[in-house]
Amino acid sequence: MGAGATNIDHIVISSNDSAATAQLFSENFGFPIKRTMSRPGTRAHLEFAKLDEVVLEFAGPGEVKPYDEVKSRIGGLVLAVTDIDAAVAAVRAAGYECGEAHPAIQPGAKIATVKSGTGGVPFAFIQYNAIPQESPA
Amino acid sequence: MIKKVHHVGVVVKSADEALKFYRDALGLEVTADRVIEDQGVRGVLLKIGNSEIELLEPTRNDTGVAKFLESRGEGMHHLCFESDDVAAELEGAKAKGITLIDEKPRPGLAGMIGFCHPKSNHGVLVEFATPIEGDHH
Numbered sequence: 001m002g003a004g005a006t007n008i009d010h011i012v013i014s015s016n017d018s019a020a021t022a023q024l025f026s027e028n029f030g031f032p033i034k035r036t037m038s039r040p041g042t043r044a045h046l047e048f049a050k051l052d053e054v055v056l057e058f059a060g061p062g063e064v065k066p067y068d069e070v071k072s073r074i075g076g077l078v079l080a081v082t083d084i085d086a087a088v089a090a091v092r093a094a095g096y097e098c099g100e101a102h103p104a105i106q107p108g109a110k111i112a113t114v115k116s117g118t119g120g121v122p123f124a125f126i127q128y129n130a131i132p133q134e135s136p137a
Numbered sequence: 138m139i140k141k142v143h144h145v146g147v148v149v150k151s152a153d154e155a156l157k158f159y160r161d162a163l164g165l166e167v168t169a170d171r172v173i174e175d176q177g178v179r180g181v182l183l184k185i186g187n188s189e190i191e192l193l194e195p196t197r198n199d200t201g202v203a204k205f206l207e208s209r210g211e212g213m214h215h216l217c218f219e220s221d222d223v224a225a226e227l228e229g230a231k232a233k234g235i236t237l238i239d240e241k242p243r244p245g246l247a248g249m250i251g252f253c254h255p256k257s258n259h260g261v262l263v264e265f266a267t268p269i270e271g272d273h274h
Contacts, residue, residue: 002164007186011145011216013261021259028235028258029139029218051218052141052187072259074213077145079163079185094162117158119149119192120211 003087005079009126010055014075018060021072022047025056038062039105076122084110084127091117101127108133139226143219143247143266144182144189148202149211152181152194159183159190169246178202180246191217191246215262217247223267227251230265242267 015021022033026049035048043062048055059075081087084101091098096117104111110130114123149155152170159165165183172179177200181192193214195203205214220226223242230253231237239251247266255262 003162005163005165005185008142008145008188008190011142013216015259024259028230028233028253029263031139051139054142054188056142070259072261074145074216074261077190077213090164091158091162094158096158096162117155117162119147119155119158121147121213 003079003090003125004082005087005125006082007080008054009078009080010057011074012057012059012076012078012122013072015058015060015070015072016067017064017070018045018047018058018072019064020070021060022049022058024070025049025058033058076124078111078124078126081125081127084112084125084130087125087127088112101125101130103131139218139220139265141219142188143217143264143268144191145213146191146193146215146217146262146264147212148193148195148206148209148214150194150206152179152192155192155194156181159192165190171246172196173246176200176202176245182246189247215252215264217250217264217266219247220265220267223249223251223265226265230257 026033031049033047033049037046045060045062047058088098097115099113101110101112108131109128111124111126165185168184169182177197179194179196182189193202235257236254238254242249242251248268250266253263
């Protein structure tokens with residue numbers, strides 16, 4: 001049965017200059033950057049590209065210092081699940097450590113972080129439409 | 138032309154141990170599991186939606202994967218983009234000034250593959266792959 005993961009939702013690419021890394025990947029591999037976001041309160045700057053069903057999230061600081069060299073790495077993996085509470089229960093039942101599902105930045109979504117067993121991969125589950133959203137009046 | 142994320146590569150100490158999480162706890166299907174002698178790795182592909190997760194366990198100590206494991210520990214190793222024509226991707230990348238590890242396609246777990254040097258991608262190791270029809274997909 002497992003955790004009910006349906007697809008890779010997004011792959012995080014962490015950079016000390018996320019805009020520069022996103023632009024480089026766009027130029028090198030020919031896919032467009034669809035969206036950029038500076039996250040209020042966190043001083044994070046995010047840029048997003050989408051390939052088929054997988055989002056590449058380029059994540060970095062909001063204020064870029066004059067680095068000698070831009071450095072990036074693959075920073076994490078997030079799988080989409082259909083029932084995040086069931087996914088959390090499944091990995092816990094298998095003996096792995098997993099945090100509680102909590103609201104994600106994406107409206108209506110919940111996210112939970114798996115903390116062991118992943119082979120060194122920063123790893124999370126995400127479920128969209130997990131929290132009912134009020135429709136505009 | 139790049140179509141999608143084919144897989145993310147994860148270097149692990151023990152593929153058997155990692156499979157307890159990715160196959161048994163998450164419920165992902167193993168689509169390939171074999172030792173690639175010339176690369177000194179055991180590679181395991183697990184299907185997740187339209188992409189895959191590739192576990193890489195070094196089988197000897199003189200390979201890039203073994204050195205990665207020794208210096209950085211377990212974790213995310215590379216990002217692989219799927220293309221209809223890996224040779225064309227490598228030629229196109231070279232024309233853009235991207236440094237290549239593989240000038241020509243070679244057989245790999247994901248089909249015909251070729252790697253770009255991480256220094257051309259702000260430190261991220263990127264692979265191109267063209268799956269072979271009738272192979273594990």
